[in-house]
Amino acid sequence: MTELLRRAISQIEKLPEAEQDAIASRLLAELEYERLWQDKFGATKDEQWDILAEMVRQEIVVGETKALEDFFCFKLLSQVLRIFLVS
Template sequence: MTDLLEKAIAQLKALPAEEQDVIATRILAEIKDEQMWKTRFETTTDKQWDRLAELVRQEIATGDLVIRSVP
């Protein structure tokens, strides 16, 4: 376990049980979501990536997709 996670858990232990459960529920949901996305990306085939890229190119060409800079 990392030092940062140990620090977070130590602070969580000081909270009332109800607040601990709320935060624990959020953490578990986040872990589940990350696992789901990891699985989706790992199982995406080259053909699927190529199709997605083609769809994006079409949206750019038709003006349906606007590319914005990210700060």
């Protein structure tokens, strides 16, 4: 177990049982979701990726795409990317 997880569990242990159960339920649901996502992602065939890539290329050509900056604050996005790149 990592030190970060130990610290989190230590804090959770101080909460009332109902809150502990709520956090545990969310964590278990997240783990299940991640497992399902990995199963689906891992089962994706090269041909499916090729089809998806071609669809994206066509959307770019006809101008159906938008820059990420149109959806996200660029400053926030760059901060998030720094977090992931440093981690």
